[in-house]
Amino acid sequence: MTVFLWAVLPYAAFVSLVAGLVWRHRYDRFGWTTRSSQVYESRLLNIASPVFHYGILFVLAGHLIGLFVPESWTDAIGVHERAYHLFSLYGGTLAGALAVLGIGALVYRRRTNAPVFRATTANDKFMYVFLVGAILLGMAAKLAHSTGTGYDYRHSLAPWARSLFRLSPETGLMADVPALYQAHAVVGMLLIALVPYTRLVHMFSAPVQYLVRPYVVYRSRDPERLGPRPDRPGWERAEVRQPGGGR
Amino acid sequence: MRVMAQIAMVMNLDKCIGCHTCSVTCKQAWTNRRGMEYVWFNNVETRPGQGYPRRYEDQEKWRGGWELNRRGALRLKAGGRFRKLAGIFSNPRLPEIKDYYEPWTYDYRNLTDAPLGTDYPVARPVSQLDGKPMKIAWSSNWDDNLGGAPAYGDLDPVVERVRREASDKVRFAYEESFMFYLPRICEHCLNPSCVASCPSGAMYKRAEDGIVLVDQDRCRGWRMCVTGCPYKKVYFNHRTGKAEKCTFCYPRIEVGQPTVCSETCVGRLRYLGVLLYDADKVTAAAGTADERGLYEAQLDVFLDPEDPAVRRAAEAADIPYDWIEAARRSPVHALISRYRVALPLHPEYRTMPMVWYIPPLSPVVDALTETGHDGEDAGNLFGAIDTLRIPLEYLAELFAAGDTGPVRASLEKLAAMRAHMRAVNLGEETDPGVAGAVGMAPDEIEDMYRLLAIAKYEERYVIPTAAVGDAHRLEASALPDTCAVDGDGPFGQDSGRRRLPLVPVENFHILRRRQTADEPSDREV
Numbered sequence: 001m002t003v004f005l006w007a008v009l010p011y012a013a014f015v016s017l018v019a020g021l022v023w024r025h026r027y028d029r030f031g032w033t034t035r036s037s038q039v040y041e042s043r044l045l046n047i048a049s050p051v052f053h054y055g056i057l058f059v060l061a062g063h064l065i066g067l068f069v070p071e072s073w074t075d076a077i078g079v080h081e082r083a084y085h086l087f088s089l090y091g092g093t094l095a096g097a098l099a100v101l102g103i104g105a106l107v108y109r110r111r112t113n114a115p116v117f118r119a120t121t122a123n124d125k126f127m128y129v130f131l132v133g134a135i136l137l138g139m140a141a142k143l144a145h146s147t148g149t150g151y152d153y154r155h156s157l158a159p160w161a162r163s164l165f166r167l168s169p170e171t172g173l174m175a176d177v178p179a180l181y182q183a184h185a186v187v188g189m190l191l192i193a194l195v196p197y198t199r200l201v202h203m204f205s206a207p208v209q210y211l212v213r214p215y216v217v218y219r220s221r222d223p224e225r226l227g228p229r230p231d232r233p234g235w236e237r238a239e240v241r242q243p244g245g246g247r
Numbered sequence: 248m249r250v251m252a253q254i255a256m257v258m259n260l261d262k263c264i265g266c267h268t269c270s271v272t273c274k275q276a277w278t279n280r281r282g283m284e285y286v287w288f289n290n291v292e293t294r295p296g297q298g299y300p301r302r303y304e305d306q307e308k309w310r311g312g313w314e315l316n317r318r319g320a321l322r323l324k325a326g327g328r329f330r331k332l333a334g335i336f337s338n339p340r341l342p343e344i345k346d347y348y349e350p351w352t353y354d355y356r357n358l359t360d361a362p363l364g365t366d367y368p369v370a371r372p373v374s375q376l377d378g379k380p381m382k383i384a385w386s387s388n389w390d391d392n393l394g395g396a397p398a399y400g401d402l403d404p405v406v407e408r409v410r411r412e413a414s415d416k417v418r419f420a421y422e423e424s425f426m427f428y429l430p431r432i433c434e435h436c437l438n439p440s441c442v443a444s445c446p447s448g449a450m451y452k453r454a455e456d457g458i459v460l461v462d463q464d465r466c467r468g469w470r471m472c473v474t475g476c477p478y479k480k481v482y483f484n485h486r487t488g489k490a491e492k493c494t495f496c497y498p499r500i501e502v503g504q505p506t507v508c509s510e511t512c513v514g515r516l517r518y519l520g521v522l523l524y525d526a527d528k529v530t531a532a533a534g535t536a537d538e539r540g541l542y543e544a545q546l547d548v549f550l551d552p553e554d555p556a557v558r559r560a561a562e563a564a565d566i567p568y569d570w571i572e573a574a575r576r577s578p579v580h581a582l583i584s585r586y587r588v589a590l591p592l593h594p595e596y597r598t599m600p601m602v603w604y605i606p607p608l609s610p611v612v613d614a615l616t617e618t619g620h621d622g623e624d625a626g627n628l629f630g631a632i633d634t635l636r637i638p639l640e641y642l643a644e645l646f647a648a649g650d651t652g653p654v655r656a657s658l659e660k661l662a663a664m665r666a667h668m669r670a671v672n673l674g675e676e677t678d679p680g681v682a683g684a685v686g687m688a689p690d691e692i693e694d695m696y697r698l699l700a701i702a703k704y705e706e707r708y709v710i711p712t713a714a715v716g717d718a719h720r721l722e723a724s725a726l727p728d729t730c731a732v733d734g735d736g737p738f739g740q741d742s743g744r745r746r747l748p749l750v751p752v753e754n755f756h757i758l759r760r761r762q763t764a765d766e767p768s769d770r771e772v
Contacts, residue, residue: 033468035488038337039344040376046337053336114377115344119485205467207335207446211328215443219451219462221501221713 005186006171010164013193020196021204034202040115044105052102058095059138062088067161071154085150089142096139103132127198130191137187141180151178157185249526250550250561252570253437253457253601254500254519254710256509257582257589258430259699260607261661262516265392265428267291269508269517273432276507277494282486284350284375287387288493289508291430295403295641296390300347303479304404304593310340311477312440312596313533321534321597323443325474331446340474344485348385350375393419393426405644412640412649425636427607429645430516432508433480433493434592434600435459437524437548438533441492444475450490455713457601458495466490477596503712518702520577520709521570522601523550523561533597539650541594548599549584552577573711578698579603586687586695588657590646605699606642606654608632608661625666625681632658660685664699667692 024032038045066088074084107128110116145151160173174182195201273289292298306312310325325331325340344350353370361368374381390399400406400419435452439459442450449465450472452458461472461481468488472481481492496506500519504510509517525548532544550557552574561571574580582589582605589603616622632655633639639658643651663685670677671693682689698706 029464030487030489033466033488036468036470036483037485038341038470039483039485042337042339042341042343046339049337050334114379115374118377202467205447207332207448207467207469209448210332210446213448216439217442217445217448217451218454220454 002171002175005182006160006174007169009186009189010169013189016193017195020193021201024196024201032201032205033199035119035199037110037116037119040119041109041113044109044113048102048105048109050102051098052106055095055098055100055102056135059092059099059135062092062095066092066153067158070158070162081152084154085152089146089150092142093139093146096135096142099135100139103135107132123198127194127200130187130194131200134184134187134191137180137184141178141184144180145178151181153177153181157181248550248557248560250523250557250564250566251457251526252455252561252566252574253435253522253524254495255435255457255522255579255583255601255603256432256506257518257579257603257605259516259518259605260427260429261605262514263291263428263430263607264514265291265293266513267388268511268513269430270387272507272511273493276496278491282484283482283491285344285347285387286482286484286491288480288482289430289432290387291428292388293391293393293426294429294645295396295400295406295426296393297399297402297404299387300342300479301385302402302404303342303477306477306596308340309342309477309479310474311479312475312598313438314597315534315536319534319536321438321530323440323475324477325444325471331444331471335446335469335471338470338474341470341483342473342479344376345385348387348389349381351381351383354380393424396424405641408644408649409638409640425638427637429592429604430508431478431480431592432506432602433459433495434478434598434602435493435495436601437526437529437545437599438597439476440596440598441472441476441481444471445469445490446471450481453497456497456500458497458500459492460494460497461490461492463487463489463491477593477598478600500710501713503710505708505710509708515707518578518582518698518707520579521574521711522577522580522583523552523557523566523571523574524548525550529599533599538595538648541597542591542647542650542653545591545594545599546584546587549580551584552580567711569711573709576709578702578707578709581695581698586660586691587653588660588695588699590653590657592645593648594646595648604646605661606646606657607637608635608658623665623669625663625678625684628662628666629659629684632662656685660687660695663687664692664696668696 071081074080079087110120110128141151156173156177160170163170163173174185177185191200195203269289270287270291274287277283277288278286287299290299298304303309303311306324312324313321314324316322323331326334351372351374354373355370358368358370371380372383373379390396393400396419435458437457439450439452442452442459445466446469447465447467449462449467451460451462453460466489468483468490470483470490472490472492473479473483475481481490483489484491496504496508499506499510505517505519509519528548532541532548535541535544550561552558552561552571558571561574562568579589583603589605591600591603593600620627622628635658639651639654640649642654643649647653663681666681667677667689669675670681677689679689682692687695
């Protein structure tokens with residue numbers, strides 16, 4: 001069981017994520033969208049959606065820092081355990097609270113607004129279970145172990161997560177992790193596995209290229225459908241070319 | 248000079264009778280689908296009126312189009328690149344479906360399935376958004392023919408602007424009211440703000456013909472284009488979660504056919520043709536400091552296809568020969584640049600729109616005749632233009648950023664044409680002064696008359712095809728490039744996915760039966 005949860009599942013989730021993204025990009029580019037419901041209702045969405053998205057982005061940043069910045073690095077810049085814990089507690093809780101408030105309002109909106117609820121697919125509902133579950137479990141785990149120096153995940157969870165990327169999972173590290181953290185990690189991995197097959201896939205189309213591209217985009221007709229016409233012979237051209245004037 | 252070609256449209260508003268045939272045929276062709284119930288790529292608005300979606304011209308609210316920043320450079324009115332990305336999680340300026348109208352159908356089944364009773368069964372309206380019975384309170388054309396004008400008329404943003412500048416010009420008292428119809432499609436702008444707003448880069452302007460399209464495979468549903476378009480002609484398909492818009496019927500245009508709205512127009516008021524323009528000048532023209540200079544600036548962007556230098560440059564820019572020839576015969580070029588009777592819709596949005604309008608003159612003739620004057624006398628007509636039932640100021644807000652000059656010039660040409668042609672038709676001696684007063688020669692007036700009054704199908708729609716020069720290649724492309732059974736795959740000979748020879752299912756079964764049958768007679772089947 002330990003091996004399955006902490007060595008097989010993470011890789012399976014990762015494979016599902018990557019393979020699913022490739023598959024979806026190849027076979028369902030049309031369905032790759034945010035599937036926004038803003039045209040049905042925008043007042044609540046205008047508040048709740050930014051709150052949730054900014055919250056979840058901070059949460060993501062927190063996870064990356066927490067899991068992939070080893071204690072030796074923070075020690076090296078003079079941030080010690082106590083300060084780190086407080087930063088993690090308050091910063092993480094704030095970001096988590098934003099995400100929880102946002103998702104709460106969004107789920108409420110989705111359920112109570114008739115057109116929005118009618119546009120909700122079974123796939124969406126399934127996804128919401130895992131998304132809300134992962135967020136709530138994470139929040140619960142954080143708050144349940146907030147007293148004192150809190151639960152020091154930097155000696156168990158984080159090294160385990162890094163060991164996955166070294167392709168030598170140290171499953172033993174996860175044995176003594178509190179149950180809430182374990183549940184959060186499992187649901188989180190399942191959520192990662194689900195991303196390509198749900199509307200969450202829109203997170204991979206963050207349009208950063210918009211910052212650098214020219215405003216007006218020109219494109220030619222698809223040459224597969226209608227190609228460029230062949231050049232007319234010189235004697236049929238509209239005007240005699242100027243001597244020396246090339247194309 | 249970088250010459251580009253654009254298929255453009257001109258609509259002669261004098262001829263529009265508001266029959267909505269264009270809207271209906273367009274709807275049947277393009278938006279008769281779930282998710283697009285509320286969408287009309289082509290709609291006909293009664294002006295004055297709020298339009299569709301309601302009050303779309305109120306750019307202080309919807310923030311469509313471009314504006315000039317403090318340094319005089321163009322920027323999107325809804326905010327620049329950073330602002331768009333920072334606010335991508337919702338779009339506060341997005342119209343809701345209810346700003347267009349809530350689409351509905353009727354509970355038709357009740358007409359046949361209702362239990363026997365004393366009441367006559369009725370088909371109740373049912374919302375197509377939530378499937379519940381609803382009260383119909385607005386539609387794409389609720390204020391058609393000034394319906395409800397005493398209550399709603401003041402909500403027209405153009406009326407508001409005219410009132411600010413000429414307070415007594417717009418009234419809705421019955422005997423003082425006026426109206427005309429404004430058919431609208433996507434403007435296929437030279438400086439499209441929807442394209443500039445799209446974070447995904449899914450929207451593009453086609454290099455060959457200037458048609459603005461949405462790549463459905465790249466659209467990610469960020470909805471910024473809906474806000475970016477000041478004409479609100481990009482729509483959000485609420486089932487697929489993608490933007491859709493008028494395609495200028497490009498599959499028809501490519502084979503030389505007019506758009507569905509043009510083809511089916513009962514009043515024959517639409518003209519289609521090629522315009523050549525200088526792409527290098529577009530940004531500068533759209534950034535003209537004075538809003539009222541935008542019309543002239545856009546005229547300067549267009550190129551004269553009769554000019555040999557332009558034709559040489561067009562050919563150097565790989566514009567096909569028949570497109571250059573089509574530009575010379577283009578009715579759109581004639582109405583916009585040669586006769587200057589067509590005007591752009593809301594040039595102040597700085598998008599350089601490419602669907603232009605000939606402002607309506609008609610009511611003035613009848614009005615003059617009713618007062619006992621000669622309604623087609625040039626002098627009377629010129630004088631009456633300033634006291635048109637449709638206020639000049641109202642037309643100017645629509646077509647010239649509030650400058651009455653171009654609108655009056657256009658209407659005077661139409662009036663001169665009436666006076667001149669009456670003399671011609673009655674066999675009277677024509678007065679060259681009539682044409683001269685509007686800066687045209689008599690034969691020019693007659694050419695314009697021919698184009699506006701009796702131009703046939705081929706003269707109204709001059710559309711060069713995209714495919715004709717390419718027919719041979721298209722034919723060849725139906726065959727595979729290489730033989731199916733030899734050649735190299737990615738990992739050596741015959742590797743990878745092969746295109747197998749086609750084996751019809753019938754042959755497959757006959758073969759198998761022949762190989763497995765016990766009796767020879769069975770094998771013959």
